[in-house]
Amino acid sequence: MGVEVLTKILGWFNWISGISSYSEVLALVGITLVGLVIVVYVGKGVLSLGKWLVNLKVKEFTLMLALIGIVLIGIAILLP
Numbered sequence: 001m002g003v004e005v006l007t008k009i010l011g012w013f014n015w016i017s018g019i020s021s022y023s024e025v026l027a028l029v030g031i032t033l034v035g036l037v038i039v040v041y042v043g044k045g046v047l048s049l050g051k052w053l054v055n056l057k058v059k060e061f062t063l064m065l066a067l068i069g070i071v072l073i074g075i076a077i078l079l080p
Contacts, residue, residue: 019025056064 019028053061053064
């Protein structure tokens, strides 16, 4: 039972065996590096947003929540 699960999970990585040239390897490494940079900057942005939210006064926080609610309602109206 456990081995079947492992073979299924390892089957998800079969696309790696399809890489046949150096250019494909370089492209994969480049995409991985760009993805890591994006993840780092998104994490940094989320932390900065969290610090900003913690430092808001109650009135500012309430106003921000109201604006987010209005924006979400507007998006819900626009989506079919």
